[in-house]
Amino acid sequence: MSDSCFSLQLEEAEALKSAYEPDDGFMWLHEPDPDDDGAELAYAVTVRSNGPVESTVTLMFTLPCGYPLKEGAVPEVVAVEGSEAVQRKLRKIEDTVATNVRQQLKSGYDFPILASLAPVTDLLTQCEEEWVAMETERKKEEAEEDYTWAAHLAVAAQKYEQRHSPPVLGRRMIYSHHIWSPVKRKYILEWARALRLGGMSKLGYPGCILVEGDERDCAEFVNLVTRLRWKYIAVRGEEQIPVPPGKSLEDMRALPLSFTEYGWDDMDKVAARCREAGLEELFLTCMKIYGGKKSKEKKARTKSTDEKKEKKKR
Known part of the structure; x- marks a missing residue:
């Protein structure tokens, strides 16, 4: 030097x-x-x-x-x-x-x-300045979502008491423009666990959420999640399978009673997990691919939200 x-x-x-x-x-x-x-x-x-x-x-x-x-x-x-x-x-x-x-x-x-x-x-x-603005928005969002969760808890016990109809296994494939908010991730996990829903979510762009459990709980989960503020969110696919006599809802689950969060680049892992569980057709609805090849042993009918809207118009 x-x-x-x-x-x-x-x-x-x-x-x-x-x-x-x-x-x-x-x-x-x-x-x-x-x-x-x-x-x-x-x-x-x-x-x-x-x-x-x-x-x-x-x-x-x-x-x-x-x-x-x-x-x-x-x-x-x-x-x-x-x-x-x-x-x-x-x-x-x-x-x-x-x-x-x-x-x-x-x-x-x-x-x-x-x-x-x-x-x-x-x-x-x-x-x-950017961080302070983000923190202010996060706290506001968290307060709103705390209210949503409290409202759910207030009626949850009453809903369980009113259940007399035969059980139905439900599934939902939810598509979102993106999932990255720590607050939203927290509530997705908490709500899935509280409602005894198995499934998974994928973070990033795009985001997706798959849940499985009692049909009424799946509907309640969708109700809670869609109340949050999203750039875009929609149920792309759903399944309802009546539980036959002699079997329980737990016997009908294709996914374990746990919830997995996948990373930004893990869409392939979500696809593989769905394929292994026999839910590939439901997964494809997330990409707006409907009516794919069905397994001969599969009795459930997968419907897209778009298909249901078309039928209502006719």
Whole structure:
């Protein structure tokens, strides 16, 4: 490493320490000896916002030999951690700082990293504002959904007392534009368990929910879920199977009495699970594929909500 490059690196590090160390914002990760040819400086800088949330982000910089004078010697920038308000924006902050460093290098500025960190405070404030808005919306949504759940509990006991008709096994395949809200995920799981419904949900874009259990409980689940605020949600497919004499509803279940949540990229796992349980045709209704190949042993008739609406019009 040339003496001039090493000197500039140390000078910039000292400038960063002066700017950020009073708030414990600078930490050496690797401070090499000038005689250690080929070694790389590395340090972490923590930037704090001026907003009421006091969010922070810590960035790690690794300086290659030749920085900042040699062309192509660009520091590695990694946003290693951040406070709650900026966790979801770490990649954006990292990309912004890395872009700023490259621009400062092109302009020939002696301390590119120091200059690149200047806009981060404003970026943190922007992240805080977005996070506060999201938290406010989340709490409002949670309060509304708490009311919905309380209303369900108030009538649930009465509904169970009124059950005298023969049991019917029900299934619902529900399609949603997306599922990612932690509050919605919480209630989907809680309602399924409370109503003794087996099934699964798939997060992300698109989202889907499959439930199986007593037909009346399936209907109640749909009633609860569709009351929540969604960009788009619809029952794409459903099945009703009368429980024959001598059998119980539990004997008729194709899925275990548990509820599984699958990730954003797990639609193939949902499809495989449905296929293994003999519910492939019901799964396909989620994709608006109706009337697929039916098993000879399958007596239940799968209907789409769209088909039912068409029949009502005729």
